[in-house]
Amino acid sequence: MEFRIPEKVHYIINTLNEHGYEAYAVGGCVRDMILGKDPEDWDITTSAKPQEIKKLFRRTVDTGIMHGTVTVLLDKDHYEVTTYRIDGKYEDYRHPKEVSFTSKLEEDLKRRDFAINAMAYNPHSGIVDLFGGMEDLKNAVIRCVGNASERFEEDALRILRAVRFSAQLGFQIEENTKKAIREKAGLLRNISAERIRMELTKLLVSDNPDRLRLLYELGISKVIMPEFDRMMETPQKNIHHIYTVGEHTIKTVSAVAGKISESRLAPRERTILRWTMLLHDIEKPGTITVGEDGQHHFHGHQEKGAETAKRIMKNLKFDNDTLEAVVHLIRWHDYRFSLTPKGIRKATSKVGKEYMPLLFEVMYADICGKNPDIIDDMLKELEEAKKLYTEIISKNECVSLKELNISGKDLIKAGFKPGKEMGVILNQLLEAVIEDPSLNNKETLLNMAKNMGGK
Known part of the structure; x- marks a missing residue:
């Protein structure tokens, strides 16, 4: 050969x-x-x-x-x-x-x-x-060389690498190798956070991220991310869901960012989106309540989840940019859009224009992991929100202070004193422009500012 x-x-x-x-x-x-x-x-x-x-x-x-x-x-x-x-x-x-x-x-x-x-x-x-x-290549199998337990005792990171290769190659882990993983998973406590992060990321961005399930089944997540075990064991009894929190999570991770061969997104965006979906419902187990109708609710899981995700990612020694992006998207992942141009301008102003395309990806994946009987209407609403957002971008409508056609320097020139009051005025002007984009010209804004400031 x-x-x-x-x-x-x-x-x-x-x-x-x-x-x-x-x-x-x-x-x-x-x-x-x-x-x-x-x-x-x-x-x-x-x-x-x-x-x-x-x-x-x-x-x-x-x-x-x-x-x-x-x-x-x-x-x-x-x-x-x-x-x-x-x-x-x-x-x-x-x-x-x-x-x-x-x-x-x-x-x-x-x-x-x-x-x-x-x-x-x-x-x-x-x-x-x-x-x-x-x-083994012919049979699509991951199998240790020689004695699996010995290989894992030599280098415990191999435990995680077995699952990662399974995800990257689409291979099954051979039974003796699986058995040794179950026995030796605790040894991962000796491995640095950076190494664990790297292996988890490679698993997540692969074309088979549903192999996450192996982390739970083989006792790996119990050691490196016990929060994932809690998700796998938390049911969701309500009209929106038919899966446990963990199974919903696995489906959403698989639904976001597409196949590697599609090259739809840059590697960094793919990493951010896959980690966002892994952690987006991390605090559902900690916020579960049961309503009078017997339905499960998870009030506040977004905000609490963002904080837990931040802790997990800090422990895994993530760079600040990736950490901040994931935490931000988790915080907003359950936002309900008002489907009007004004509603989408408000949402974009809150979420940030740089995050909106990623948030749409997150929301699409989240819907895909819900009860298949009810997702069609949700997907239609998401498409409408994306369409309205595209129109706002094409018209270059103002949604942030930096896009406002007036600045602090302009106000100082007009006789305003620098300070807190000036910041309040600029934010009020932004709110007015979000309501009515035609107000975003310097002269109009200056007159409005003078009226606000009593000039």
């Missing part, structure tokens, strides 16, 4: 071979190549020691030389080249205390996580598959 590998990868492998060393492309790039995908990164493994690698290439960086990794720079591209190694004892359920180099490819491959990631390739030898990776 022969594959086309990038010229520069070929050059590195050939250079090492010509000097008497073994060298292979290894891991995820081999898996993706077999699946007919374009690998994002190319990792190379070799029998050459780090200092020997450095001698053969003009530009290198010691990225992880203690663990055998040297980065080879070719023009603007960089490739990690790692010596075959055997990992020593793992002390923190994540990293080996020490590594030793070996001349045997098999020793290097057997320390890897899953059989589909434990294959090597070069043009001379073809695919080296010692642990049944090809068979």
Whole structure:
């Protein structure tokens, strides 16, 4: 079986071979190549020691030389080249205390996580598959190399990676691997928040985010996000819902942002929307009440949910921009639009023009996760709101202070004193313009301000 590998990868492998060393492309790039995908990164493994690698290439960086990794720079591209190694004892359920180099490819491959990631390739030898990776790819299965419990004890992040690969590839997790996950899920307490966030995000933005359910079924979310377990176990007995909060959440995550191949949204927006849907009803379990008619209500879950989402995302070390966007969208996700131009201008002023397109995506997904018998009218209303919003944007109607055709400087020139009162006047002018967009010209606004300020 022969594959086309990038010229520069070929050059590195050939250079090492010509000097008497073994060298292979290894891991995820081999898996993706077999699946007919374009690998994002190319990792190379070799029998050459780090200092020997450095001698053969003009530009290198010691990225992880203690663990055998040297980065080879070719023009603007960089490739990690790692010596075959055997990992020593793992002390923190994540990293080996020490590594030793070996001349045997098999020793290097057997320390890897899953059989589909434990294959090597070069043009001379073809695919080296010692642990049944090809068979697992054919059967669409995620299975640990060797003893699953041992693999998870070495590096507990592999527990989350199993679910993430299941979501990214659309594969099932093999039964022994599942059993070991259930037994070892508690070890995730040893893994850094940043690593957990990265794996969860990759799972969420994949084309199979419904694999979130595995987090609950395998006891993972109990450790890394117990709030998700509460959602999975909270019923919603009312006319709008037929699913538990958790099942509704999974359906909404799947309904937002479309397939990756559609490229409808930028990666950042996709991340924001998927995390918003995961957390949008996070506080329904904490706000549930039962009405006289036996119906469940969740008053205030939006505001309380926004605060809980903020705490969860802070704990997961999210960047501020993503955190603020998700929290803002959760706060407004249940807003009821008044379906008039004025009503949509008011909504846009409150929510913010930069968030409205994302809020429409959130609302669409939220509706899709509700009782199928009642969603048609809700979707029609949402379409009407979007249509009105598009008209407002096309007419360039004012919905914020920065779009008002008068500023604080203009008021100061007209004799107003800087301070709190001036801010109140500007906000009153904005309210008037939202009511009637034709008022948004400087002269009219200045006269209105003078009347307001008693000038």
